[in-house]
Amino acid sequence: MMNRSDTRFIFITGGVLSGLGKGVVTASIGKLLQFRGYTVDAVKIDPYLNVDPGTLNPVEHGEVFVCEDVWEFEAAPGYRFRIAEIDQDFGTYERFLEINMHPSNNITSGQVYLSVILKERVGEFLGKTIQVIPHITDEIKRRILRASQRLKPDVLLVEIGGTVGDIEVMPFLEALRQLILELGKEVVILVHVTLIPSLETVGQLKTKPTQHSVRLLQSMGLQPDIIVGRSKVELPDEVKEKISLFCNVPKHAVASDPDLETPYELPMIFEKQGLGDLICDLLKLPRRKPDYRSLNEWGELIKRFKEPADRVRIAIPGKYCMIYDSYISIIEALRASAAWLNLKADLILIETEEFERDPGKLEMLNHVDGILLTPGFGARGVEGMIMVAEQAIKERIPLLGICFGAQLLFVAFSRYVLGLRNAHSTEVDPNTLHPVVDLLSEQREIGLKGGTMKLGGRLVKLVKGTKLHEAYKSERIIERFRHRYHINQRYAELAAEKGLIISAYDELDGTICGIELKDAWILGVQFHPEFRSRPRTPSPLFLEFVKKSYKIRKKKG
Numbered sequence: 001m002m003n004r005s006d007t008r009f010i011f012i013t014g015g016v017l018s019g020l021g022k023g024v025v026t027a028s029i030g031k032l033l034q035f036r037g038y039t040v041d042a043v044k045i046d047p048y049l050n051v052d053p054g055t056l057n058p059v060e061h062g063e064v065f066v067c068e069d070v071w072e073f074e075a076a077p078g079y080r081f082r083i084a085e086i087d088q089d090f091g092t093y094e095r096f097l098e099i100n101m102h103p104s105n106n107i108t109s110g111q112v113y114l115s116v117i118l119k120e121r122v123g124e125f126l127g128k129t130i131q132v133i134p135h136i137t138d139e140i141k142r143r144i145l146r147a148s149q150r151l152k153p154d155v156l157l158v159e160i161g162g163t164v165g166d167i168e169v170m171p172f173l174e175a176l177r178q179l180i181l182e183l184g185k186e187v188v189i190l191v192h193v194t195l196i197p198s199l200e201t202v203g204q205l206k207t208k209p210t211q212h213s214v215r216l217l218q219s220m221g222l223q224p225d226i227i228v229g230r231s232k233v234e235l236p237d238e239v240k241e242k243i244s245l246f247c248n249v250p251k252h253a254v255a256s257d258p259d260l261e262t263p264y265e266l267p268m269i270f271e272k273q274g275l276g277d278l279i280c281d282l283l284k285l286p287r288r289k290p291d292y293r294s295l296n297e298w299g300e301l302i303k304r305f306k307e308p309a310d311r312v313r314i315a316i317p318g319k320y321c322m323i324y325d326s327y328i329s330i331i332e333a334l335r336a337s338a339a340w341l342n343l344k345a346d347l348i349l350i351e352t353e354e355f356e357r358d359p360g361k362l363e364m365l366n367h368v369d370g371i372l373l374t375p376g377f378g379a380r381g382v383e384g385m386i387m388v389a390e391q392a393i394k395e396r397i398p399l400l401g402i403c404f405g406a407q408l409l410f411v412a413f414s415r416y417v418l419g420l421r422n423a424h425s426t427e428v429d430p431n432t433l434h435p436v437v438d439l440l441s442e443q444r445e446i447g448l449k450g451g452t453m454k455l456g457g458r459l460v461k462l463v464k465g466t467k468l469h470e471a472y473k474s475e476r477i478i479e480r481f482r483h484r485y486h487i488n489q490r491y492a493e494l495a496a497e498k499g500l501i502i503s504a505y506d507e508l509d510g511t512i513c514g515i516e517l518k519d520a521w522i523l524g525v526q527f528h529p530e531f532r533s534r535p536r537t538p539s540p541l542f543l544e545f546v547k548k549s550y551k552i553r554k555k556k557g
């Protein structure tokens with residue numbers, strides 16, 4: 001297979017266990033290259049068999065990220081699928097690398113196998129037995145090389161999800177071995193991220209699990225060029241030496257990835273250890289000095305996170321609060337907006353089922369500065385979400401509802417202010433007397449669930465004079481969408497008489513994209529501002545929400 005550009009490849013694998021923050025390592029390496037003026041793009045490989053993560057419960061796999069672009073994936077001639085929902089790591093890449101990612105850069109086993117099997121049906125392999133090697137591995141290599149052709153970056157980062165040793169990961173590692181053979185060692189390098197646990201009882205960092213996972217890689221014909229050790233504290237010299245000796249990498253190629261106050265510090269930690277120059281050397285790229293201004297600006301950002309002047313308390317009631325990753329882009333947008341205002345965001349995640357069991361707990365909402373009502377799907381925990389919105393309306397607590405959060409804010413308004421006691425979304429109660437939130441008309445014919453929502457970036461028109469317009473300071477914005485249901489225009493007009501304002505419309509299909517209360521900072525938006533928010537350019541809406549929450553609280557004293 002041919003690499004038809006000068007693109008170099010950095011593969012990132014994980015060892016010992018998952019959840020090590022490989023995404024942050026990948027993005028930080030990309031940042032080191034950007035500091036040097038090299039262009040980068042990132043691919044994430046997800047070894048699971050889903051075609052995309054769109055139908056996954058966030059509790060199982062974290063947030064589903066949405067790109068601006070929607071990708072028409074042609075699995076085989078005549079077989080097309082829409083993909084716009086991708087792994088949450090793309091959010092990390094966008095926040096660090098400050099470029100828009102493309103859905104075709106998320107390669108899953110599901111896509112790879114689907115392609116190969118459909119191609120067999122079409123007749124592309126007539127007379128042949130279809131096998132993991134070479135057919136699956138060829139498809140993987142083809143997808144990776146195609147990703148490198150899209151923007152032809154100087155360096156393509158390819159993060160392989162899962163852990164070395166997982167059965168699903170095997171074909172990808174084999175494809176990597178073949179790519180190194182075909183393209184050469186100076187074009188493809190391997191960074192292995194592994195856990196270095198510390199045994200409290202002996203007060204020592206332990207390298208044995210790392211040795212084992214590297215040996216596993218070696219048994220597949222792969223030798224890491226760089227080992228990144230994830231640990232509580234920075235790796236002392238003797239630990240680096242040990243890893244070097246046992247894992248067959250030079251000591252200066254063992255990098256420390258300690259616990260940090262903010263993940264945005266990691267590029268600086270890597271830079272200090274000489275990782276940027278080392279990567280250039282390994283890839284035979286000219287060593288360039290990191291751009292002084294870019295480094296400084298990144299440093300400024302870190303300072304904002306680490307030296308806040310005050311705090312702001314934001315509640316995040318939701319249905320998937322068991323893990324932080326379910327709402328990672330929302331959390332990052334809140335943290336960044338707070339940091340931008342010299343504040344630290346204290347975030348309180350609460351399962352809304354708790355309010356259903358004990359409504360007395362709603363009282364806690366009176367002690368936060370603002371409420372971020374979250375996106376979601378399905379009936380569980382919904383009554384609790386509506387109770388939260390009602391409480392915010394009653395007590396005039398600043399609230400930003402996103403997608404499902406906006407829809408349920410409207411349900412609460414309909415019940416509590418309009419007096420329509422049975423008002424609901426038809427997603428939860430298909431037979432409701434008052435379908436104040438209803439299926440989008442374009443969705444009525446759609447039965448299949450994968451990749452069929454209203455998805456991707458769209459133009460939104462904001463109504464002048466609204467709080468939403470005040471936040472964006474523009475009448476036309478682009479935001480990203482992921483939904484099937486929407487706020488019913490008929491009921492929104494009814495609500496207008498009782499102090500609810502429609503603040504935004506989808507420019508193309510005219511559906512309602514924003515609502516707000518006339519006399520309180522209580523807003524709902526159908527789109528997802530969190531996906532476009534980046535630490536150095538936080539979402540204007542999140543910024544305004546945090547600012548208003550803090551101000552109103554201060555005023556109350």
Ligand code: GLN
Nearest residue numbers: 375376403404483484485
């Ligand atoms: N379940 C709602 C819908 O499909 C909201 C989706 C969301 O919050 N992303 O419209």
